[in-house]
Amino acid sequence: MIKPNIYRTVSCGELREENIGQQVRVAGWVENIRDHGGVMFLDIRDEYGVLQVVVHDDNLLKNINKECTVTLSGEVVKRDEETINKKIATGYVEVHTEDITVLGKCKNALPFEVGTSTNTGEDVRLKYRFLDLRNPKVHNNILFRSKVVAFLRQKMQELGFTEINTPILSTSSPEGARDYLIPSRKHKGKFYALPQAPQIFKQLLMVSGFDKYFQIAPCFRDEDARADRSPGEFYQLDFEMAFATQEDVFDVAEQVLYETFSKFTDKEVSKPPFARIPFAEAMVKYGTDKPDLRNPLIIKEISDMFVETDFAPFRKKTVRSINVPGAAAQSKKWFKRMEEFALSIGMKGLGYVKVNDDLTFDGPIDKFLKPGDREELIERNGSKAGDVIYFIADSAVDAPKLAGQIRTEVATRLGLIDESRFDLCFIVDFPMFERDEDGKIIFTHNPFSMPQGGLEALNTMDPEEILAYQYDIVCNGVELSSGAVRNHDIEIMKKAFDMAGYSEDDLKAKFSALYNAFQYGAPPHAGMAPGVDRMIMLLTGEENIREVIAFPMNSNAQDVLLGSPGEVTEQQLREVHVKLR
Template sequence: MKRVNEYRTHTCGEIRESDINKKVRVSGWFENVRDHGGVKFVDLRDQYGIVQVVVHDEKMLDKVSKESAVCASGIVVKRDEDTINEKLETGTVEILAETFEVLGKVREPLPFEVTLSKDIKEEVRLKYRYLDLRNKTVHENIIIRSKIISFIRNKMESMGFLDIQTPILTSSSPEGARDYIIPSRKHHGKFYALPQAPQIFKQLLMVSGFDKYFQIAPCFRDEDARADRSPGEFYQLDFEMAFATQEDVLSVAEEVLYETFTKFSDKYVSKPPFKRIPFKESMLKYGTDKPDLRNPLEIIDISDMFLETGFAPFKKKTVRAINVKNCASQSKSFFENMLEFATSIGMKGLGYVKVDENMKFLGPIDKFLKDTDRTELIEKAQLEPGCVLFFIADDKEFAPKLAGQIRTELAKRLKLIDENRFEMCFVVDFPMYEVDENTGATVFTHNPFSMPQGGLKALTNKDPLDIIAYQYDIVCNGIELSSGAVRNHDIDIMVKAFEIAGYTEQVLESKFSALYSAFKYGAPPHAGMAPGIDRIVMLITEQENIREVIAFPMNSNAQDLLTGAPCEVTEQQLRDVHIKIR
């Protein structure tokens, strides 16, 4: 015999005309009430929707306030034609209340109207997050997140990946972001760390003979917040494959991400194969290693034209140019505002020339150009009447990034970005090493465990700054979704790679003892990546801040206003783990 639920026969969102004349019981939250002269109409809400409950006996609603948890029972009837609400799936019916019971009272004034919570100051929303999550939009974000994770998990399993959990308590890493460290009670003066990623363990799983691993992995980094980065913790689709190349990994990522985005969004999604853009090309054409391909503007390098120019700001500088079609007719204020933006990001100015209908150049930069320069610019930038060519000049290090910011700002102001698209690409061939700005030392650019292209021969014979790694990012609409790499599984190559970055073999063996030891016992070639779940959900739900798609996020200052974390602990707790506050 089917058990009858004490609180409901139906959810609020499933009452339909097929239920007319049935006696039903529903439970939810008291969202709103309208008084029509002796008859009151109550909107009752649960996770599944809203149903209207008609109350003729006003005593039923004595001391019932908004957001109380209530249970109502009665007969389902069809609404009058003039009261039908087409915005609700239950909008053609209502329940004539026979009973109305308060299950959970609201005992204090609400800090905000639940339906308006997204307009409230974030600090207040996070302090009362359980109320904020009742807001339909916020609530739906978390439901979609759950469905996306479920879809991804099923997809990975269908592709032969095993869902394997890796440790949360692990050892501190000398590379990457700051660790969250945890003092050990049993081991005086020693500490665990929360994993910045399951990197070591997933590589060890490949050595252990598992062919394809994945998990929806929690990661912990003591980093500052950004709009697309939550402080403290985040989740990623972490996966690794044995006996696999870079293309094997990119193919899996394409399939999973394409199907996920098309499943949960009506927008256009790039079809596989996604574009592969080498790092150098990305920095030149887009001024960033996170290119937004919805932006049609591209950057060109014209530095060679101004090696001996009489125009001092361009002489022996790195000079980039951006051609914007049909821009010459823009108002004077447009160019003034672009100049103001340029100076705000550290540029000394923003030169440009307009191209008129006779292909003549107009603007202050024109007087520094020779006829041969004009001819070359027309060809290089593919100029035509109505174009404006913007110039960005600075040192080799800064010019590409400044040009990238100007490219983005021009597209925003001119509304060139198609908001109805998800444009995916892979940025590949990242440099293995870079020079540390503060120390001048050669350091790893990204993951220190990546395989250098050319292997030991490249590490031995090439300038470290010319060595390219099998490292790759996946980028969507200018947001990095994931980093990944073909892993360095060879001890000799690893020792040399770390030596270039200033680590002795003894340090490598000490700090990464598990991998160092495991790779002596027949490690297979392996590769992987880890797309960020939070960012995927943020893009699909079209939220501007990542905290909108996390159930209980910290604020931008890495505080949990709901539970009061981080908080002080007792002297005894400190003694237990041998800690003294300085």
């Protein structure tokens, strides 16, 4: 027989009118204390809700203050009509008690009020994260995260994937972000590394004969923080499939992401199949490979119109235009602020014209247009009377990115982005190679991706024209995942790495596991890894990813709660053969 819990028989959130007259015991944190002239009211909070408790004896409250933990017993009573609180689930009842015991004392001076902790500076919140997490909004984000992760796991298992955990202690990777290194005690002068992703392990699992693998994988990268990137570690829904094509991966991603977003939001979610947008098209139309499709503005390529223009800032430059419907009615102040934004992102100015009722133009660029240019611009941009056409001109590398930033800023300032939707799309056909500043051919992204056209493409095509079976999935302008069809053919791998300046000896030395495994019957395989933290950030509507992580580092990659990174003793350093300099 299970003995009853000595601290509580019910939670603070479950009492209703049908419980009136019952004797109960509850436990929780004291959220509030109110004195109504001889009658004291306590609000007791646990994970499940808030309950009002009535105390008639002041002596019971001598050692009680806000945020201490208590247990109490009493009778469930219907509230007086004027004290009913319809905002909370227990708002029709209260517990009258003559028995309160303090379980955990609390200092009188709190660093912040729990209920308004999100208004406190980040470092103070994270130093007292155990208090911050009591705030129902913050607390509920973590509970929500748990539900999403459980659903993702359930969905992957329904689709026939096997959950396999891969090692945390691994080896340093010569590609990608900076590693976190761990010195070895047993092997002097050698280091483990925390995995940036389970990439090599999951490919080896495919070679090992596992058909469909997944895990909720921790990944570690020594990167700077951003609003959508937590420094140190993050989690991803990592999956890989044997004998699979790009479309097979897309089918799984569409099912899992559509069902997850649909289950956990009331917003409209893109229905499968998600849009497939080639990388080159995305860079022209949206100025980024992470397009927010809720933004209706489209960028147009108009460089050919200004090859021999008299307007020096446009001559022989990459020129893009953005038509903004109805923006001609905006004030001079609005246009001035847009120009200030353009200067802040490195532009030398922001040219524009307003489209008049007779389809003539007003604006600083108009005088530089040749006969026929106005009609051409109106046709290409789909412009109408009252619209504004913005112009962005710069180098072939910078113009697309600048145009993308202007597109986003204009849409944000005019409220054009539809906040009622989650728009998902795949970005496909990434270039396999690019040239660095010295003109050397290098891999654009993942070096283990399969080139489109295989060995023949590597042997016959201009390297910068070769596309890879690489893809990203993007939601509302946030990259959720990257992935690829993997290069499982050793001859194609040797040729691809040779083109990027790696000899076969380099391949053997730096990527020995895959180099060896792929010579023993590797299946074609492909996969991806949607970011769990980013997914939950989007679903909760949070602007900072740290709001959906239980114990995040601060923006300076410090754990201010535990004091990490911290110093270690000389003895500890000696044990791992490390000397500081």
